[in-house]
Amino acid sequence: MTTATGDARRTTRRRFEIKKWLPILGVAGIVLYCLAPFYWMVVTAFRRPADQYDLSPLPRTWSVENFLAVFEPGTGFGRALLNSLIVASTTTILTLIIGTSTAYALARLAFRGKNLVLSLIIATSMFPGISLIVPLLRLFTDIGWINTYQAMILPSLSFALPLAVWNLTMFFRQMPQELEQAAMVDGCTPGQAFRRIIVPLAAPGMFTTAILTFILAWNEFIIALSMVNEQNMQTVTVAISKFTGATQYDQPFGTQMAAGVIVTIPLVIGVLIFQRRIIAGLTSGGLK
């Protein structure tokens, strides 16, 4: 009898211990899963090219040689960074300008076919990129747009615009309706209420949407790969995929990892700063 209760107590205590440690183990597991490959990229980037194949968890000798190799003339990497910046920011700005008013209408105005329009916009974001690129490639070849920024920006709107409209619609829906009502009681037209009251208050939502759109446009690959065949118009994701590096190794993994770190670090820092907003935007959007 006594041993039975003792056993029971011991098992409950063990269960309690497991219960206490399990979430912490789980958290550690998730963090390790998410960060280990990223960590390996950073570590490889900081090794000397000669130590490239080392498996030590920290570089034997820290070196920035790989980073210098990334920017050596002939790689076109600096130019590619600039191109990506131009394409991604123009896409983001255009998307916000076009998308905000549409989202407002979808969230606030009652008109016929609203749900149909919203469904249509969401549906377009699901279309495979290649289905759009094949005909556009031909069109852009005919009108001489190959190797131009607009040939990358315009198709990028196909995924950026639906995401932005959806996110902003969700955001506008959450704003209290009384705001415009008060403005309209005071004599504003719906258009004035939108411009003077809603847009300033919607700044946080627009900011979140801008971050998400920028990240998606910055990470875009297949459009930039298809529409450009000159090195000085390549975006950074394309440049990095063609990276053979400047140092004469058969596979310059160190240089590639350094390039990867340069492309990724701004995004990771941005994500860490704005993580709450990004998660809110992602989970309300559910897109991509």
Next chain:
Amino acid sequence: MSMTTDTPTNPEVDSGSPGHTPTGSRKGRRSGSVTGTARLASALVSPTLLVLAVVVMYPIIAALYQSLFVSGQRLDAQGFVVEGRQFVGLGTYADILFGPAAERFWNAFWNTTFFTVVTVALETVLGMAMALVMHQAFRGRGLVRASVLVPWAIPTAVSALLWRWIFAPDGVANAILDQQVLWSSQAFASKIAVITAEVWKTAPFVGLLVLAGLQVISREVHEAATVDGASAWRRFWHITLPLVKPALVVAVLFRMLDALRMFDLPFILIGQQKDSVETLSMLAFSEATNVHYGPAAAYATLLFAYVALIAFVFVKLLGADVIGEARSQVTKSRGARFRRGKGSAR
């Protein structure tokens, strides 16, 4: 469901808002403002629709049209060389589905399907597990949230390079496994490499979506079930899972549609024109860059049809609530819960 009964945020139901309620029954007095609203709405919505018509609708229709032609040099029936575009009707599709191009097409089709099914299944299970952990975790919540976003934020092109390095012959994967697998040339190994990289990048994202669904479930339901003596497993199976199902179905749908167009990852991680990992997107791309616009357009159209079919099945059969009729309720109640629970949660 019964959730749709109270909808105070819904502008159509919210009567008493001036200029906002053109519910069919009471026009007349307000018809002026109704047409005003309609005019404003169409002015606001049309730019987006116009852009999407140019960059999405036009290409889809143009691809269908272009797939009916072949271009370039061919031999005609008499054995003469003919140049230029020629109408072949559904000939290209016949070639792709049953003819000389069939082997490559069906290989790409099965690769695409295999990648989609396997990665989405793994992502769902892993993402669900991550969401449950994150939901339970009190310590290290900020750290988890930050690290979960890292794989998502890394460009696929960079993550493909990163995994190519990990799966290199002298890379860390072989060192850990103590094997000499040639990940980039052995057929099945290269499939595994692609799947690993894809799941790494997207499972945390599924986790985030499911977590958002989990946070809506009120604690009282779980407590009541615990008091009634339901085991953890039964609580998961009979309470958690049915309640996160709407969020999960939408997450799975979006992941599937994304996986079906997979391109960057196999393209950079393994390479072009590798039978073992060639997807439909890669096949269409390779034909387009070889200026075989007809077949490229046909592959693109077939992929589009495949994607549309999957989306249709999800929305019609599984009731994926994509535009969020119910989810707008969910967001609202989440907000309410958040506001109410703010004091006690921290």
